[in-house]
Amino acid sequence: MLGILGGSGLYDIDGLEIIREGKIMTPYGEPSDNYIIASYNGREVVFLPRHGRGHKYPPHLINYRANLWGFRKLGVDRILSVSAVGGINPLLKPGDFVISDQFLDFTKVRPVTFYEGIYTIKDETDTTNDLVNEYLSNDRVVHIDVTQPFCPHMRSILSGIMEEKGFRHHTKGTYAATEGPRLETSAEIKALSLLGADVVGMTLVPEIVLARELSMHFASVNVVTNLAAGISGDRLTSDEVIQMMHQRTEEIKQVILSFIENLPQKLECKCEEVLNGAAI
Numbered sequence: 001m002l003g004i005l006g007g008s009g010l011y012d013i014d015g016l017e018i019i020r021e022g023k024i025m026t027p028y029g030e031p032s033d034n035y036i037i038a039s040y041n042g043r044e045v046v047f048l049p050r051h052g053r054g055h056k057y058p059p060h061l062i063n064y065r066a067n068l069w070g071f072r073k074l075g076v077d078r079i080l081s082v083s084a085v086g087g088i089n090p091l092l093k094p095g096d097f098v099i100s101d102q103f104l105d106f107t108k109v110r111p112v113t114f115y116e117g118i119y120t121i122k123d124e125t126d127t128t129n130d131l132v133n134e135y136l137s138n139d140r141v142v143h144i145d146v147t148q149p150f151c152p153h154m155r156s157i158l159s160g161i162m163e164e165k166g167f168r169h170h171t172k173g174t175y176a177a178t179e180g181p182r183l184e185t186s187a188e189i190k191a192l193s194l195l196g197a198d199v200v201g202m203t204l205v206p207e208i209v210l211a212r213e214l215s216m217h218f219a220s221v222n223v224v225t226n227l228a229a230g231i232s233g234d235r236l237t238s239d240e241v242i243q244m245m246h247q248r249t250e251e252i253k254q255v256i257l258s259f260i261e262n263l264p265q266k267l268e269c270k271c272e273e274v275l276n277g278a279a280i
């Protein structure tokens, strides 16, 4: 089943038929909000606003492990993540979509893994017969491969949808994840640009890493809400980020609904092999 993570400015999805809303507790603590179980054209999906409704959690304090574990408990095996980003690459304009294919991690204080060896937190209610459960139950230390962190099949479906709808988009891009909650200095953006970053945001990591650790497919739709610090003008505001997300709400909704319709049962990729041979 598909799980959808909404970012800043996306706290629900118009067009989905809500089946029920559920609170889930996890051994990692409370997820950002209730999960919304919904359907579209006969297909069930689960939606969660990563900052919580009302934007309760700043990026560095989001309980990413709880959010992902809740998805697992609901049977989610693939995640579509939507987020606002600042544009670094000069080819990017505010309002563009970017389907990232790589990330650079500059986060600092977030729990980054489910697999903590002898410190591993366990969910005694999890009886799934898979490597996740096996590794967690046995306190294994796990190093997942992230050479290709995003699901290539999900990314190609997203590109196809944006192409068909004529939305300005970029089929790849490197996302630099910063700790926040402050925005970046212009020197930091210059440095990130030299390192090869195309966009900057505060939430992709550890979200994608934790999803991969649970053997889930993951793709991300980034909306360029502003040009990053120092690229144009001398001041950035949260108002412009939210305003641009609102301006793009209709397009985001169309992409999500079309994605739900076009997602095949079986994805042609190696995402589900990520845990094979990953534990020590």
Ligand code: HPA
Pocket (backbone or CB within 6 Å): 084, 085, 086, 087, 178, 183, 184, 200, 201, 202, 225, 226, 227, 228, 229, 236, 241
């Ligand atoms: N920097 C970091 N995160 C962001 C930005 C930005 O410029 N815009 C939207 N999210």
